[in-house]
Amino acid sequence: MKKITYILLFASAFALTSCYEQKDQIHLRTEVRSDDLGNNIVTRPVAFAFSALIGEGIEINEAFTRINKGGFLELHINGFNRSQFTKKFKYRVEWLDQDGMLIQTKTSVWQRMSAMGKSPFSFKVVAPRREAVNFRMDTRKWE
């Protein structure tokens, strides 16, 4: 019994480790990696159709700020494209001072971003003034 428990624990740990590496650091995409039961030439069209049907899209998982070496606020965005399809979108970051007032800047323009299906994405935006202490971000479809 003890032996079986050890084997199970070892197997679980091994499985978790290998999953972590593949999921977060190395991404073998569909049609590059080997097909499996859940993802193959038969199931893929169904998965794509279902993804479109339920309207999967972009989600932002993390938005954190830091002050860079020049004293400017930097915004780092980490997100994930839940859709099976590549999602193209635009984003615009506006900067706010300590009183919550909008800082007028020519760098607050719509920037283009693209994220491949079922993939994480990241981008960074830098405030052009040291007065910036906060931000607000807007997104829209990239036509």
Added chain:
Amino acid sequence: MKTGIFQIIALTGVLIAGCEQKTSYIDTMHDTGKAVMALDYRDFDQAASEMVQSMLASGALNKADGGRYVMTTGRIMNDTMQRIDTDQLMAKVEEELLNSGQVVMTSAVGGKGASDQMIYQTRDIRDSDVGDEFDSDTVAAKGQLIAPELSIAGKIFQRNIRYDNNRQQVEYYFQLQVTNLTNGLRFWQKETLIGKRGSNKSVAW
């Protein structure tokens, strides 16, 4: 018969007026207009924004003593097939760099000469007979101008590629670099690519 002709003329007038495209303002904040093959203001906005953010993030403009660098704009070449005033890019970059508090721009020297000719005109007055007409305390003395420490230069160029039978690909490259004029060392550089694909019939110049 006469009434009939008048009616036809009036109807034609109404139809022509109805076909005329009304002039409207562009919503530059949220422009949803179609992309064009040539460079438009959105491309310059995007390129300038990326350039400024890269410069500020790099720390290349952080002066060791905490002061501000004196910067000038050198030569920005337009190597595209379009008639572009490169100030369309540089005015935005200069404005944002100035407002960042990292640099102060000089109008005394630049790739296109002094951006404000009055600097030299007032000095010409000082050195001419007319100079006697001015209060000497209000005329700029010699040795007052500050030389630039950094220069920003670069170019915009274009490549047209046949994509397939019906489409072309146009690539626009924006390249800028910041050089320390004292020692010639390059502090920063960046290239921004804006690519467009469209009909062969569209003209990218």
